[in-house]
Amino acid sequence: MVISIRPAEPNEWRTYRDVRLQALLDSPNAFGSTYEAEVGRTDALWAARMAAAASSGQDRALFACDGDRVCGLVWCKLSPDEPMVANIYQMWVDPASRGTGAGRALLGEAIAWAEAAGARRVCLGVTAADTPAMRLYLAFGFRSAGSAEPLREGSFLMVQPMSLTLGSAS
Template identity: 60%
Template sequence: MTALRIRPIEAGEWPAYRDLRLQALRDSPEAFGSTFAAEHTRPDDAWASRIANAIASSNDRVLFALDEGAACGLLWCRRSASEPAVADLYQMWVDPARRGLGAGRALLADALAWAQGLGVRRVRLGVTLAESPAMGLYRAQGFRPIGEPEPLREGSALLAQAMELELPARAG
C-alpha cells in the first residue's frame, strides 16, 4: 500500500518544484505549452519568486502529490483575476514510475475542491488531443471539450483541446 498524499507546496520547496517541473518537461514534452529549453535556464530566484508569489496569492494553489514523502506529481490551479468564477489548471504531471497510484485523480480532486470553495463555477484546462491517460482522466471527471483544437505551441504539429468542467454551486 502506497502512502500517497496531496498537499500545497511550501515556500522553501521551490527547488523541488523546479526539479519536478523540469522533469515533467523532459518526460512529456508533448503535454505542455512550454518546453524544457525555455525553462531550464531560468535562474533560481525566478523559480523561488514564482512559488512565493503563488503562495502569497489567494488565487493560486500549487499542489504536490507525494508518494512516501517524495514529490511525484504536480498541478497548478489558478482562479482567473478577470473572471473570479473561473479557474484554470496547468502543469498537471505525474512521474511515470508512480503512475497508476491515483495521484492524477487525487491532484485533480484537491484542485477542484479548492476552486469550488472559492466559489468557482467553471474550471478550464488544455490537453494534447490524443487518446491518452490524461484525456481519459479529464473525461472521467466530467470535463468536456470546448472550441476547436489549436496548435499546442508555435511550430508544433500537435493539437491541444480546451476542456471545461461546470462545478456545482457550493453549499452554504
C-alpha cells in the same frame, strides 16, 4: 502505495523546479512550455514564482507525494479576467507513480480548491488524443470547450480546451 496531496510551500521552490523540469523532459508534448524555455530560469525566478503563488490567494500549486517523495504536480489558478473560472496547468505524474491514483488525487484536490475559492468552472487544455490524461479529465466530467488549437507555435500537436462546471449549476 499511499498517495497524499499537499500544497507546495514557498520554501520548496527547488522541489517545484526539479519536478517541473522533470515533467517537461518526460512529457514534452503535454505542456505549452518547454524544458529549454524553463531550464535557464534563475533560482530567484523559481523562488519568486512560488512566493507569489503562496501570497496571491489566486494560485495553488499542489504536490502528490508517495511518502516523502514528490511524485506529481498540478497548478490551479483563478483567472484574473474571470474570477469565477479556475485554470489547471502543469498537471504531471512521475512515470513510476502512474496508475497509483496520483493523477486522480491531484485533479480532485485542484478542483476542490477551485470550488472553495469560488470558481464555478475549471478549465484546462489537454493534448487532443486518446491518452490517460484525456481519459482522466473525461472521467471527472470535463467536456470539450471549443476548437483544438496548436500546442505551441510551430507544433503539429493540437490541444483540446476542456471545462468542468462546478457547484449547483452542474
